[in-house]
Amino acid sequence: MSDEHDHSEMSEIAARVRALETLLTEKGYIEEATLDALVETYETKIGPRNGARVVARAWSDPDYLKRLRKDATAAIAELGYSGRQGEHMVAVENAPGRHNLVVCTLCSCYPWPVLGLPPVWYKSPPYRSRAAIDPRGVLKEFGLDLPATTEIRVWDSTAEIRYLVIPERPPGAEGWSEEELAELVTRDSMIGAGFARSPATLEAAQ
Amino acid sequence: MNGAQDLGGMMGFGPIAREPNEPVFHAEWEKRALAMTLAAGACGLWTIDMSRSARESLPPAEYLAKSYYEIWMRGLEKLLLASGMASEIEIALGRALSPPRQVKTVLKAGDVAVALARGAPYARPAPKPARFAAGDTVRTKVINPTTHTRLPRYARGKLGVIEAARGVHVFPDSSASGRGEDPQWLYTVRLAGKELWGEDADPTIAVSIDAFEPYLDPA
Numbered sequence: 001m002s003d004e005h006d007h008s009e010m011s012e013i014a015a016r017v018r019a020l021e022t023l024l025t026e027k028g029y030i031e032e033a034t035l036d037a038l039v040e041t042y043e044t045k046i047g048p049r050n051g052a053r054v055v056a057r058a059w060s061d062p063d064y065l066k067r068l069r070k071d072a073t074a075a076i077a078e079l080g081y082s083g084r085q086g087e088h089m090v091a092v093e094n095a096p097g098r099h100n101l102v103v104c105t106l107c108s109c110y111p112w113p114v115l116g117l118p119p120v121w122y123k124s125p126p127y128r129s130r131a132a133i134d135p136r137g138v139l140k141e142f143g144l145d146l147p148a149t150t151e152i153r154v155w156d157s158t159a160e161i162r163y164l165v166i167p168e169r170p171p172g173a174e175g176w177s178e179e180e181l182a183e184l185v186t187r188d189s190m191i192g193a194g195f196a197r198s199p200a201t202l203e204a205a206q
Numbered sequence: 207m208n209g210a211q212d213l214g215g216m217m218g219f220g221p222i223a224r225e226p227n228e229p230v231f232h233a234e235w236e237k238r239a240l241a242m243t244l245a246a247g248a249c250g251l252w253t254i255d256m257s258r259s260a261r262e263s264l265p266p267a268e269y270l271a272k273s274y275y276e277i278w279m280r281g282l283e284k285l286l287l288a289s290g291m292a293s294e295i296e297i298a299l300g301r302a303l304s305p306p307r308q309v310k311t312v313l314k315a316g317d318v319a320v321a322l323a324r325g326a327p328y329a330r331p332a333p334k335p336a337r338f339a340a341g342d343t344v345r346t347k348v349i350n351p352t353t354h355t356r357l358p359r360y361a362r363g364k365l366g367v368i369e370a371a372r373g374v375h376v377f378p379d380s381s382a383s384g385r386g387e388d389p390q391w392l393y394t395v396r397l398a399g400k401e402l403w404g405e406d407a408d409p410t411i412a413v414s415i416d417a418f419e420p421y422l423d424p425a
Contacts, residue, residue: 013276014235019300020279021238023292026302029249033315035241041318042240043230083325084244088372090394105214105358107258108274113325117230117240121222123274129216132360132413133403141222151410156214158356159392159416160328161372 047116050081051164052185054114055196056178058091059169069093072164076114086113086162092155093166094192099146101139101192102155102163103131109157111164115190122191132156142193165189167196207352208359210266211258215360215403239275243282248321250310251289255382259354260284328375330389337419338393342368345425346395346417354382357421360402361413365425366395369414377418391419 024030054076058065068075072089076082089111092100104110105128110118121127130138135152139145146152155163167189173181176199183202188194197205231237247257261281262269269277286292290307313321338344348363349355356378372392380388399411 013279014233017235017238017242017279020282020297021242022300023296023302024242024246024286027292027306029291029306029309029312030242030245031312031315034245034313034318035238037315037318038241038244038322039231039237041322043237046322047230083323084321085325087325087327088329088375090372103214105360106211106356107261113323119225119228120232120274121224124219124223125213125216125270126219126222128213129219130222132214135411136408138222142224149410151412152408153396154411154413156358156361156413156415158358159372159378159418160375161392161394161416 042117046113048114048187048190049182050079050116051111051114051187051190052182053079053178054081054164055166055185055190056181058166059181060178068166076164081113083113085109086111088161089114089164090161091164091166092153094168096168097149098151098153099139099192100153100155100165101131101135102157102165103128104157105129105132106158109162111162114164115187119187139193142188144195165192167194170196170198172199207263207354208350209262210264210269211262212359214358236275239279243278245313246282246286248311248313249291251291251307252285253381254326255354255376255378257281257285258378259382260288262354330374330376330387332374332391333389336371336391338368338371338391338422338424340368340370343425344368344395344422347421347423349421351379353379355379357417358415361397361415364397364401366397366401369394369396372416375418377420379418379420393417393419393422395422
């Protein structure tokens, strides 16, 4: 596909979206300010830093982890995250010898309140087609070379349950505050498509 | 329906294209597409299951060629038509030619935070006791409905074990087809890799689906 073709295709859809917005606004079904507020929410307020705080709390506070295991929706709401596309949350924990990976083979189900809107790869056919049949290959493509004996559990989000992976806490961060620990938690690690960063990796990135 | 959305186990799509430091949106129109979908949904004339059904009933070649927000826009157009909120000519012109249909709510900017934080929980009171309990062996049904279902093709006719009962939820197969909420028990069912993909499959792999009771038989 040439750049030119790509560009004209984008313009066509942009025009179509604009026309639809004009129509729905004229009809009084939607309001421009509402759309702005929705966009701003997902650009600045609801994203993977929310989930990172949940993971950091789970790493730091054994009582919180217990509550997260018992009722993840309620435990996550304690930190102020709830609602659309996270109405029914389940937390799944990685451990030595066990790795969890979340997918939605049927559409793009993803825990919005804790991770925000999904990245393009999560919604696209290459990931959705392969995650259930070849999770080890997918993880290798993400740079995760798991031991051959590690059990891999794929969670296909086929209903309204949304899954948050609690990655393993990396060594070398003993005594860190929750805020510091949250810096180690990446979006991909909460999908199961990555590990949490090590303190050394974090330092190198900063 | 056995549409292009049911991707589990398909092959040949190539590598997973990850984007470092990916922005939340890749174009202005994507922002409007997302927000418009949520705001139009808030009007209350369709369910989330109807919107999934609208997207996945696109012809497979179209579904697979479009970006995700393009699919959403095509789905939204279909929902607007089906609900009588807009006509084909209005959508083509981008102009209102007739009075609006009455809708349940028009989402205001000031209500966005509260509406998102509240969400739309799908759990419902149990109409009857659960048929299965954790540890039970079940076989998923072989079904091929021409309408919306959330039982993926790769997981039909397979033996699995109930891992957890998740309560009673709105049943998408009914909700998508305008047959009301028809709440059903929902279970997480663990299926071994070998059961799904054959003897050659990696023995360390298991996949779970969240399956509604009507998808399951005792085994």
